[in-house]
Amino acid sequence: MAHYRPVSESKREQFRRYLEKAGVLNSLTNVLVALYEEQEKPNNALEYPYTADTTVSQRNQMQSSPRK
Template sequence: MAHYRASDSKREQFRRYLEKTGVVDSLTSVFVSLYEQQEKPTDALEYVKEHLGPMGQVSDTEALQQEVIDLRQKCARLIEENQDLKAKLQQHEPASKDGGTAI
């Protein structure tokens, strides 16, 4: 019988851990949302995965982070190119725009 009580104690500790870390609230929220759906999704597990947020989607997060890095680098290159082109344009424009030579 001592083994049974030890098992209950571990379960209780684990339950408190899940409550403390917000897992119970998150799951409850998703289950309530699923329950309130007028038309239940055909794949309830997929619904739960989608509505739990980014948990378990590490590869997606990493891919998005890499995409952000790539886009920032591209943006920096485009800014530099834009500045270079503006400088070249300034070289080819007339020196004065305030009514210089009239034709």
């Protein structure tokens, strides 16, 4: 039987920083916000990040581009 060994807080913090630095947390947040703002919710919310990827990417590009 496998023994459960809790992950130390420092490893969790390192992993969180890694995800943040790689932009993963921001991307996930953007996808969840886009799903929340959808007028018609999709039947399968688990597929939404894959189908909405282009839309979210375009939104991110527009937000990060300098405004004139």
